[in-house]
Structure formats: C-alpha cells, structure tokens
Amino acid sequence: MASRLWLLLSAGLLVAACEAGRQMPKLSEKKLCADSECSHPILIARALQDFYPGDCRFIPIRQGQLVYVYAMLKGRGNLFWAGSVQDSYYGEQEARIGHFPSSVVEETHALTPASTEVKTTKWDFYCN
Template sequence: MSGSLCCFLLLCIVLPLSEAGREMPKLSNKKLCADAECSNTILIARALQDYIPGDCRFIPIRQGQLVYVYAMLKDRGNLFWAGSVQDSYYGQQEARVGHFPSSVVEETHAITPATTEVKTTKWDFYCY
C-alpha cells in the first residue's frame, strides 16, 4: 500500500473521532459586544487562575495572562465570555478566539462598553 493511501485511510479513521470540524452545542443565543461584528475589544482582563478547556469551543488560559474580551454571552448571567490570549506561544500568528468562564479573570482595563446585543450563530461555537 502506498504511503499517501495509508495517510488518507488513517485520516478517515481519526478525523471523525475528533471535535475538529463540527458544530458544538450553543452556550447562548445572544451576546453583548462593542459593535455588531464583535470585533472591538470590550475590556482587558487578567487571569486569576489557570483554565484548562473541556472542549474546542474554549481557550486555555494561564494564571496571570492578559485576556482580550470581545463578547459576553448573555443567556446564563454572563457566565462565559469570548476573547483571546496572545503571548510568545503564538509568535507572529494571530491568537485564537474562544470562550472561557468569566469567573477565571478579573477586569483590569475597560475599553469600549458592551452595549450592542448580537444573536449568536452556529459558527460562534463551531470547532475547527
């Protein structure tokens, strides 16, 4: 069997078992953002503790890291926020945006008020 065929068969077996490339359950139907695209930073927060995500909708955070918050999920009392962490791990690449519990961070700098309510879509919780 050729090497490329073996790799293809291995991918066919392994990929369906992972979370990547599938829609995950929604955490909320609405979010609060600074703008309609949720592209502007609402606030900067510092991680109070390490957070290890349970699935691919969430981002890992290390105690002391700065987190740039872009959205606050609305339905469950703002339990989850969406944001990014960028440090030397990412190098020149853009940081991955994901969700995290608001309880693991403390606000350090307010940037723009989160006054725009936006409906979430399946893409807000899709695992790539």
C-alpha cells in the same frame, strides 16, 4: 486517468476536512459586544487562575495572562465570555478567539462599552 485520480483524491480530502469540524451546542443565543461584528475589544482582563478547556469552543488560559474580551454571553450562558489570549508578542500560543468562564479573570482596563446585543450563530460554537 491522472486527472480523475487527482479529482477523486481532492474530493476525499474535502469530505474529510468537512467531517473533522462540527457544530457544538450553543452556550447562549445572544452576546453583548462593542459593535455588531464583535470586532472591538470590550475590556482587558488578567487571568486569576489557570483554565484548561473541555472542548475546542474554549481557550486555555494561564494565571497572569492578559485576555482581550470581545463578547459577553447573555442569558443561560452569561457565565462565559469570548476573548483572545496571547503570550509575549505572539510567543507560544497563536492568537485565537474562544470562550472561557468569566470567573477565572478580573477586569483590568475597560475599553469600550458592551452595548450592542448580537445573536450568536453556529460559527460561535464550531469546532475544528
């Protein structure tokens, strides 16, 4: 009986966890990256102003923060980049990749050319 109850509770938690995440509308069908996995940063930028995201596809950015840019969206989403923001040595905000408007940052260091075109997937725009 206890094992059945555990199984039912586990299944319920799994369903609840799956229902919590959702695919968000795509901002673009393609992106430009340094490599096919978009695993190397293209450039480092500094935030010119604060950015407060409207949904979980985006990351919050504070003026002055450094942003590591991993992808630049192409086509209708070309106003957005994907990157990672960190406070001083992983301080208050854990590192995670998300989108932000390219207009809120300025490039400070070019690292690797964004010469690889990659199709976006549902995981590029998935919210937890």
